Amino acid sequence: MKLKRNIAISDSGFVFNPSTGDSYSLNPVGLEILTLAKAQKNKDEIRQYMLDNYLLDLDTFEKDFDDFANMLDHFNLIEK
Amino acid sequence: MSKKQYERPVIQQLRTGITSKFGAAFESQALTHIDGVAVKDLIKEFGSPLFVLSERKIRENFKAANRSFKNRYPKVQFAWSYKTNYLNAICKVFHQEGSWAEVVSRFEYDKAIKNGVPPSKIIFNGPDKTDKDLELAASNHSPIHIDHFDELYRLKEIAEKLGRKIKVAIRVNMDTGVYPVWDRFGFNYENGQAWEAIQKIINSDTLDLVGLHTHIGTYMLTPNAYAVASSKLCYLAINVKKSFGKVVEYIDMGGGFASKNTLKGMYLKGVDVVPSVDEYADAITSAFLNAGFPTEDLPFLYLETGRALIDDAGFLLGSVIANKRLSDGRKATIMDFGVNIMFTSFWFDHKISPAQQSGGYTEDTVLYGPLCMNIDVLRENISLPPLNTGDQVVVHHVGAYNITQSMQFISMRPAIVLIDRNGKANVIRKLETLETLEKDELMPEYLEKIDL
Numbered sequence: 001m002k003l004k005r006n007i008a009i010s011d012s013g014f015v016f017n018p019s020t021g022d023s024y025s026l027n028p029v030g031l032e033i034l035t036l037a038k039a040q041k042n043k044d045e046i047r048q049y050m051l052d053n054y055l056l057d058l059d060t061f062e063k064d065f066d067d068f069a070n071m072l073d074h075f076n077l078i079e080k
Numbered sequence: 081m082s083k084k085q086y087e088r089p090v091i092q093q094l095r096t097g098i099t100s101k102f103g104a105a106f107e108s109q110a111l112t113h114i115d116g117v118a119v120k121d122l123i124k125e126f127g128s129p130l131f132v133l134s135e136r137k138i139r140e141n142f143k144a145a146n147r148s149f150k151n152r153y154p155k156v157q158f159a160w161s162y163k164t165n166y167l168n169a170i171c172k173v174f175h176q177e178g179s180w181a182e183v184v185s186r187f188e189y190d191k192a193i194k195n196g197v198p199p200s201k202i203i204f205n206g207p208d209k210t211d212k213d214l215e216l217a218a219s220n221h222s223p224i225h226i227d228h229f230d231e232l233y234r235l236k237e238i239a240e241k242l243g244r245k246i247k248v249a250i251r252v253n254m255d256t257g258v259y260p261v262w263d264r265f266g267f268n269y270e271n272g273q274a275w276e277a278i279q280k281i282i283n284s285d286t287l288d289l290v291g292l293h294t295h296i297g298t299y300m301l302t303p304n305a306y307a308v309a310s311s312k313l314c315y316l317a318i319n320v321k322k323s324f325g326k327v328v329e330y331i332d333m334g335g336g337f338a339s340k341n342t343l344k345g346m347y348l349k350g351v352d353v354v355p356s357v358d359e360y361a362d363a364i365t366s367a368f369l370n371a372g373f374p375t376e377d378l379p380f381l382y383l384e385t386g387r388a389l390i391d392d393a394g395f396l397l398g399s400v401i402a403n404k405r406l407s408d409g410r411k412a413t414i415m416d417f418g419v420n421i422m423f424t425s426f427w428f429d430h431k432i433s434p435a436q437q438s439g440g441y442t443e444d445t446v447l448y449g450p451l452c453m454n455i456d457v458l459r460e461n462i463s464l465p466p467l468n469t470g471d472q473v474v475v476h477h478v479g480a481y482n483i484t485q486s487m488q489f490i491s492m493r494p495a496i497v498l499i500d501r502n503g504k505a506n507v508i509r510k511l512e513t514l515e516t517l518e519k520d521e522l523m524p525e526y527l528e529k530i531d532l
C-alpha cells in the first residue's frame with residue numbers, strides 16, 4: 001500500500017488531497033496507520049507495529065486493515 | 081508497557097453544508113443504563129433484541145400531561161388509546177393513573193373490560209363495529225362514537241331492539257389548516273354533514289347525544305390546529321344548546337400530539353422542535369374557555385393522547401451482527417432487529433445510541449435489519465462510533481405503535497420488559513417461540529407424512 005506522494009496529513013487526523021481538493025478525517029487508529037504508510041512502511045511492518053502496540057488480534061487487524069486500504073483506494077489516495 | 085485501546089481505523093470524506101451541526105455529538109453519546117439498569121445486563125438476561133419500557137417515564141409523562149390540562153381547565157379526562165400500546169401491563173399503568181380506555185375494535189374493547197375498566201369508561205371509536213359490538217357496548221353504557229350514517233341508522237335499530245336509549249357522540253372531521261384533512265373518519269364540519277348527523281340524533285327518541293369527538297391527525301406539529309378544531313366543536317356544542325336546549329356533556333379532542341421523534345426530512349431534531357404538551361393544552365383550553373359557554377355548561381374535555389405519552393418511555397435494545405462495505409464505499413452495519421418490529425422507522429429517523437463507551441469519533445453508516453429484504457433499512461445514514469460484532473445499541477422513542485404493529489417475520493418477536501419504579505425488570509411479554517407461532521396452525525391429514 002503506497003500512499004500518493006502529495007497527500008498531506010495533519011497531526012489532528014485531517015487529510016488533504018491537493019490534486020482534487022478533497023479532505024478527509026481520520027480516527028486515531030486510522031491516523032496511526034496512515035502515518036506509517038506515509039513513512040513507507042509496508043503491510044507486514046504496519047501489522048507488527050499494530051499488534052505490538054494495541055490490544056488487537058491478528059484476524060481483527062487483517063479484516064480492518066483490508067477494509068481501510070479499500071477505502072483509501074476508493075478515495076484515490078494510494079498509488080495503483 | 082501497556083497496550084493501547086484499539087478501535088477500527090476509519091477514514092471519512094468531509095463534506096460541507098449537508099450535516100446538521102447537532103447531528104454527530106447528539107447521537108454518538110453512549111446510553112449504558114435505562115432507569116439505572118445496565119443495558120448489558122438486560123440483554124444478558126432477556127436476550128437481544130429486547131423492548132424495554134420505563135414505568136417511571138410513563139407515569140411521569142401522564143402526570144405532566146394531566147397536570148398541564150387540569151391547571152388550565154376544570155373538567156379533564158384522559159382515555160388511554162389502546163392501539164398505541166395495548167400490552168395489558170402498560171394499559172394498567174395508565175388506568176392506575178386514572179386514565180379511561182379508548183378502543184377501536186371489539187378485541188380492544190374486551191381487553192379493556194378484562195383490564196378492569198368500567199364499561200362506562202370505555203370510549204368505543206372507529207369505523208368497524210359490528211351489530212354485536214354495538215349491542216354489547218350499548219347494553220354496557222359505553223360511550224359510542226359514531227363514524228358514519230350507516231352506523232347511526234344501525235344504532236337506532238339496535239336501540240329499538242334493546243328498548244332503551246343509547247348514549248352516543250359523533251366523530252367530526254374538519255379543516256384545521258393542516259393538510260391533508262383526515263376527512264375519511266366521521267362527519268364533515270364544513271359541508272354541514274356533522275350538523276345533519278346531530279339533528280338526526282336529536283330528533284330520534286332512541287339516541288342520546290352526549291358528546292362530540294374529533295381526532296384531527298397524528299404527530300401534529302401545530303398546536304394551532306387544535307385551537308381551530310376546539311373552536312369548531314365548541315361552536316357546534318353551543319349551537320346544539322341554542323337550537324335544541326340540549327347540553328353536550330363532553331368534547332373529545334382525540335389524540336395526535338407529536339412525540340419527540342424526528343420525522344424523516346426534518347432538519348432539526350424532534351426534541352428541539354416538537355411542541356410541549358403545555359402548548360397543546362394552551363391552544364385547546366383557551367378555545368374552550370373563550371367559546372362562550374355559561375360556566376354550568378362547560379363540557380368535559382376528553383383526550384385520547386397516545387404517542388406523546390409513551391413514545392419516549394420505550395426503547396429497543398439490539399446487537400450488531402456484522403459490518404459490511406457497500407459497492408459505493410459506504411459503511412453498512414447489520415443489526416439483529418428489523419423493520420418488522422420497528423415499523424416506525426419508515427417515518428422517523430429514530431435516535432440510536434451505542435450502549436458502550438467509545439472513542440468519540442464517528443463514521444457514517446447505513447443501518448440495516450437482518451431481514452432478507454431490501455426495505456429492511458433502520459436508518460439510511462447515521463453517525464455512530466465504529467461498532468463491532470456483538471456491540472449493542474439502544475433505539476429511542478419506540479414506545480408507540482411499534483409493539484402493536486410489529487409482525488412476526490423471519491425471526492421471533494422479542495421479549496418485552498417493564499422496568500418498574502424500584503428498578504426491577506419485569507417481563508411483560510415473553511419472547512415468541514416456534515410453539516407460539518404454530519399454536520393455531522392445523523395440518524391436513526394427507527400432509528402429515530412426507531417421504532424424502
Ligand SMILES: Cc1ncc(COP(=O)(O)O)c(C=O)c1O
Pocket residue numbers: 161164182205206295297298299334335336337384385386387388480
Ligand atoms: C380515534 C383515535 N384517538 C386517538 C389516537 C391516538 O393518537 P396519537 O397516538 O397520535 O396521540 C388515534 C390514533 O390513531 C385515534 O385513531
